[in-house]
Amino acid sequence: MQSALFLAVRHGGRMERGGRRRSEPEEADKGRMKRTIIKDWKTRLSYFLQNSSNSNKRKSKKAGKHRNYFRPSPEEAQLWSEAFDELLANKYGLAAFRAFLKSEFCEENIEFWLACEDFKKTKSPQKLTSKAKKIYNDFIEKEAPKEINIDFQTKNMIAQNIQEATHTCFSVAQKRVYSLMENNSYPRFLESEFYQELCKKTPISRAAQGT
Numbered sequence: 141m142q143s144a145l146f147l148a149v150r151h152g153g154r155m156e157r158g159g160r161r162r163s164e165p166e167e168a169d170k171g172r173m174k175r176t177i178i179k180d181w182k183t184r185l186s187y188f189l190q191n192s193s194n195s196n197k198r199k200s201k202k203a204g205k206h207r208n209y210f211r212p213s214p215e216e217a218q219l220w221s222e223a224f225d226e227l228l229a230n231k232y233g234l235a236a237f238r239a240f241l242k243s244e245f246c247e248e249n250i251e252f253w254l255a256c257e258d259f260k261k262t263k264s265p266q267k268l269t270s271k272a273k274k275i276y277n278d279f280i281e282k283e284a285p286k287e288i289n290i291d292f293q294t295k296n297m298i299a300q301n302i303q304e305a306t307h308t309c310f311s312v313a314q315k316r317v318y319s320l321m322e323n324n325s326y327p328r329f330l331e332s333e334f335y336q337e338l339c340k341k342t343p344i345s346r347a348a349q350g351t
Contacts, residue, residue, distance in 0.1 A: 248286035272305035
């Protein structure tokens, strides 16, 4: 029996005494997977930050775009856990949360919320109507490309309201999507590997903060 175990360990290193499989390869795989997840998060975040930065280039090409999107300090990132609004009010935090929703295949929620925020700031009646129809086509109607999960009655109410668009056309739906993100996605984001990484106090983050 002992010789058989010795051969099993020697040839391939798959078995330990008592027939138990070694955990080192599994731990190595988990380590690689964790690094891959963090790297993917950073790639997604860089993508969203770059898009956000490009949208502001016309206003100011020399306004220090990197200054607006630099990695937050651990203390600043920790503030995001105090309230959902703190996260959404921070450009880097918003981009990070959006990347997280994309990884969970529910990015349409934050996109709808942002579209509604932009919609409420629209002053021109003509633009208000065209934006209302676009939001409806993108997020509300059945089988829309970014259809959000709201009840049938709310969808019908929106369909009627956009005929004579006002700034409150999507208020009910926006509140429900906000609540959904706050109560479900937001807690998971705070527990995510990426957010925990941002909150770590490391020499690298302190050096970046001082630049």
